[in-house]
Amino acid sequence: MAEITASLVKELREKTGAGMMDCKKALNETNGDLEAAVDWLRTKGLAAAAKKAGRVAAEGLIGVAVSGTKGALVEVNSETDFVAKNELFQSFVRTVTEIALEKGDDLDALANAAYPGGSGTVSEQLTQNIANIGENQSLRRAATLEVSQGVVAGYVHNAIAPGIGKIGVLVALESAGDAAKLEALGKQIAMHVAAVSPLALDETGIDPEVLERERAIAAEKAAASGKPAEIVEKMVEGALRKFKEEVVLTSQVFVIDGKTKVGDVVAQAGKDVGAPVALKGFLRFQLGEGIEKQASDFAAEVAAAAGTN
Known part of the structure; x- marks a missing residue:
């Protein structure tokens, strides 16, 4: 099993806003896979997820x-x-x-x-x-x-x-x-x-992999409700419809007036x-989306440059 380090837990917390213990449990459940841990937290309703997952540093x-x-x-x-x-x-x-x-x-x-x-x-x-x-x-x-x-x-x-x-x-x-x-x-x-x-721009432009990921998350959350299979399927489809409306430009509510779809x-x-x-x-x-910028210890860098380490 992969080592669950404090820095990995910290990174997951920053991505999702979930609690430390929840993040640690998610990483244990997913063998240290960060993206899978984000999804695990989302299925448990413990993370707003994608809103913070796009943070960049470049x-x-x-x-x-x-x-x-x-x-x-x-x-x-x-x-x-x-x-x-x-x-x-x-x-x-x-x-x-x-x-x-x-x-x-x-x-x-x-x-x-x-x-x-x-x-x-x-x-x-x-x-x-x-x-x-x-x-x-x-x-x-x-x-x-x-x-x-x-x-x-x-x-x-x-x-x-x-x-x-x-x-x-x-x-x-x-x-x-x-x-x-x-x-x-x-x-x-x-x-x-x-x-x-x-x-x-519209529903046809959504990446199929993104839709499948959302479907899997919605299915797991719906299944946990204990409701009959036909109800679970309707819950999944409803969740996907809501997701599409939220991420497709033409279906989003125009921020300028707050009421009309774009x-x-x-x-x-x-x-x-x-x-x-x-x-x-x-x-x-x-700027920098998709780039992982290596974290650095500025004090350590200064000390190293001065030859004190």
């Missing part, structure tokens, strides 16, 4: 650039948050995002694109920045969104400067209607996406902009 900036019917997102990582405040780093993120808007989101092509005003490529400029700033940096990912007509609206949550921040969102609205009104609507929906972080907001917008409106897609980048 540093850097998200860049957002929009031009009419196309938008781009770029993430550039750094070792510390201090670098995100560096003007050279900020300028690099903005510039690379503009290049992605023009060249596309293929990372290799982006890295090999010419860097404006420089003597080389984006990759070579990044290497030069690392030397100048004295800290490792990386061009992690890029994505673009486009419609044939209408607008792609961008939003940066808690922007530290124009077009750069910790969370970046793009929303694509296809319509022949008034561009200024579409832009305003797109930005509001982008703010919603930043706040709520939907998993998909899909209905878009449908009703046609009257205001003068033509039917279709919500074609969205992209959301949160």
Whole structure:
């Protein structure tokens, strides 16, 4: 059996908000498997789970650039948050995002694109920045969104400067209607996406593995009720319907008014902009999501650097 360490228990507590003893029991029940322990706690009703499971620690900036019917997102990582405040780093993120808007989101092509005003490529400029700033940096990912007509609206949550921040969102609205009104609507929906972080545009976009995981959790919780099999199945299906409504953008309640579903907001917008409106897609980048940053003991690092250990 895997060793259940104090640090593993602590990590599970941070992910789920469950009590220490419950976390320890969950890890024992799942042989130290952290994700399985999260699910175990959820089946017992002891964790809000996914809301805290996405915590991240990587540093850097998200860049957002929009031009009419196309938008781009770029993430550039750094070792510390201090670098995100560096003007050279900020300028690099903005510039690379503009290049992605023009060249596309293929990372290799982006890295090999010419860097404006420089003597080389984006990759070579990044290497030069690392030397100048004295800290490792990386061009992690890029994505673009486009419609044939209408607008792609961008939003940066808690922007530290124009077009750069910790969370970046793009929303694509296809319509022949008034561009200024579409832009305003797109930005509001982008703010919603930043706040709520939907998993998909509609039900067809939900990852089947995510649905199966939710079904398994719902089935175990329903089975524990002791009710007849046909009732248990209805409970499971009801739980899945609720889950889909909560994670699908078009089914979520619009945070701007707190009562209307996003899909209905878009449908009703046609009257205001003068033509039917279709919500074609969205992209959301949160700084460092999916990256596990190694924890460090700063005092120990200083002592080691000073040769006192």
